[in-house]
Amino acid sequence: MTPNPVQSAGQQDLPPLVEPAGSLNPDEIQRYSRHLIIPEVGMAGQLRLKNARVLVIGAGGLGSPVLLYLAAAGVGTIGIVDDDVVEASNLQRQVIHGVSDIGRTKAESARSSIRELNPGVDVVLHQVRLDASNALEIFAGYDLILDGTDNFATRYLVNDAAVLLGKPYVWGSILRFDGQVSVFWDLHGPNYRDLYPQAPPPGSVPSCAEGGVLGVLCAQIGAVMANEAIKLITGIGRPLLGRVLVFDALAMSWRELRVRKDPDAVPITALGDYEAFCGLVPAEDDGGQAVPAVTAQELAGMLASRQAGQSTFELIDVREPGEYDIVNIPGARLLPQGRILSGELLSELPRDEDIVLHCKSGARSAAVLAYLQQQGFARVKHLDGGILEWIRQVEPAKPAY
Secondary structure (H helix, E strand, C coil): CCCCCCCCCCCCCCCCCCCCCCCCCHHHHHHCHHHHCCCCCHHHHHHHHHHCEEEEECCCCCHHHHHHHHHHHCCCEEEEECCCECCHHHHHCCCCCCHHHCCCEHHHHHHHHHHHHCCCCEEEEECCCCCCCCHHHHHCCCCEEEECCCCHHHHHHHHHHHHHHCCCEEEEEEEECEEEEEEECCCCCCCHHHHCCCCCCCCCCCCHHHHCECHHHHHHHHHHHHHHHHHHHHCCCCCCECEEEEEECCCCEEEEEECCCCCCCCCCCCCCCHHHHCCCCCCECCCCCECCEECHHHHHHHHHHHHCCCCCCEEEECCCHHHHHHCCCCCCEECCHHHHHCCCCHHHCCCCCCEEEECCCCHHHHHHHHHHHHCCCCCEEEECCHHHHHHHHCCCCCCCC
8 A cells, every 4th residue: 555645844853762771781892883883873872772662563574674683783672562473474574483483472482583683682572462452551661662563453553552652653564565664753743644544445455464475575674664763762863754665676666755744633532443443344244243154164065065066156265366376265266355345346246146255264255245245245155264264174285374
């Protein structure tokens, strides 16, 4: 998703975010000597890094380079928010983890890598799902937040919590070959809602798990995020506050967009319901009824009955072609979500026949189901848990991705 450019005056330099620590020991002086001889950083800057408390949300694609470079730079305390575990599909881009870490929590795996790189860093783990009930409490213990998440609900949550606490945060976003980076600090400039006042319609922007991402793009964007964090902590250079860097890895080009505060924006006074704000489909419809679904075992029975000529229905795969090529359910027809929601493929779906939709895990198929119901389709259900649940229950030999 490309932000809308708006004009902004040039951003002035900001004072250092953190006061210096007391001193460096001889081992630290040797370790950070290449920083210490840079006039703009020097001893004072390194002592600020040592005294800094930085929270990184997500130990995944963007979190990996961010965590490693902040640790290498000598940030004294690094917090990690992540409740996920390492999977083989992560290793293509999440370089803080290795093969031996598969099955471990990402937070614990990341802590091990940081300790191997720099044992002088204090690593604090928050192995929870970040939400409105815990964000303010977690954020309060840190000077700076770095957000590398890949869903809009969390991005708005991070923004609002940072605004309420008066804290700056560095934001990064990646998809396929494109990346974006900026700094938001409501006390001194725009926040994320000034860039994106409204969340995009559900399903219009795929996640990295749905749309893919070039692995090295994580390093390119993550390195810029770490660079901005170091600048904010030490007070050097011109931060990306009021500016968004947009990167195209295929063209190897960077461009800059300006963003300013919206004078008519509604003030942020409390955290809200971010799932609802982003229009994510709940487990029940607006009338409190369960979203029509079939289990993997039920679908297997339906397919067997169809194969025997005893029934008819359409099985529609709403994923992307690349996902379909990796693994698919026999007898499914590929009609990608975006082309259905745009109305382009609506005529491809029968109104007088049962339809079962499926995606990877159930979120996209539920969104398409809700759209089809709005269009008057009455005989539509979706596969609960998506093709991942199908693999677990019906065809375990197939690859999960």
